């Protein structure tokens with residue numbers, strides 16, 4: 001099925017453009033989002049028809065007309081074919097996520113990472129998800145591990161409304177706790193020294209919000225999963241570059257820590273990668289704020 005779509009695309013585009021279009025389209029629920037090279041926008045309708053022909057579950061197709069931008073991490077979409085609606089329900093890892101792809105962030109490409117984190121969570125853990133979106137990481141954790149609570153913060157009111165709906169839909173009420181607001185403000189007001197584990201799935205704010213993540217951890221320490229973007233040429237090691245930046249940032253906070261793993265989550269462009277670092281902070285002092293005794 002997929003191979004046939006690839007072949008159809010090579011009939012419309014140059015080999016390089018066909019490969020780009022093929023590798024960049026996402027299916028979220030029953031909506032396909034395609035990215036076309038600027039000079040090939042006229043092909044949108046044909047690509048949409050090819051996708052709907054090959055993927056019978058796809059009921060609507062949009063092109064992405066801007067990068068993911070702004071505090072809410074949204075992208076501009078233009079309608080191409082099928083039903084003209086942007087809300088859908090995406091199924092992943094035995095969970096169902098209601099999302100509006102225009103007004104809250106969602107990426108199906110993080111599904112493996114969501115399950116990876118869920119498998120690390122121990123029974124009874126308190127987790128803080130600082131950038132929770134429609135609640136996908138939090139709900140996968142609640143369904144596949146046995147956390148005590150997953151406090152799930154997002155600054156986008158629409159994302160938090162979807163998160164509440166997804167909590168109901170997946171029956172994780174009382175475990176996943178949706179919280180609207182800026183992560184720093186919410187942690188400062190309600191979540192200091194409470195967490196065994198903190199998720200930071202927003203690469204753009206990784207280093208700015210790292211002190212806040214540390215402040216959410218229990219004084220006995222815990223894990224932080226830091227997402228970051230990194231540029232690396234073929235001769236460079238993106239994981240090592242990120243590890244070095246994290247070491248510098250945590251050294252400046254004077255905490256004792258280890259970084260057992262940094263892994264590539266996905267490529268995001270030519271020589272650009274999204275990575276996640278698993279960081280263990282060993283112990284921290286309450287009285288000295290971020291410093292370690």
Ligand SMILES: C[S@@+](CC[C@H](N)C(=O)[O-])C[C@H]1O[C@@H](n2cnc3c(N)ncnc32)[C@H](O)[C@@H]1O
Pocket residue numbers: 071072073104105106107110130131132133134135136137153154155156159181182183184201202203205
């Ligand atoms: C890349 S998305 C991650 C969404 C989610 N974790 C997922 O897997 O779909 C980042 C989210 O962080 C939210 N955000 C941005 N700045 C924030 C802040 N200062 N405090 C809390 N949430 C923030 C955005 O609204 C967006 O939903």
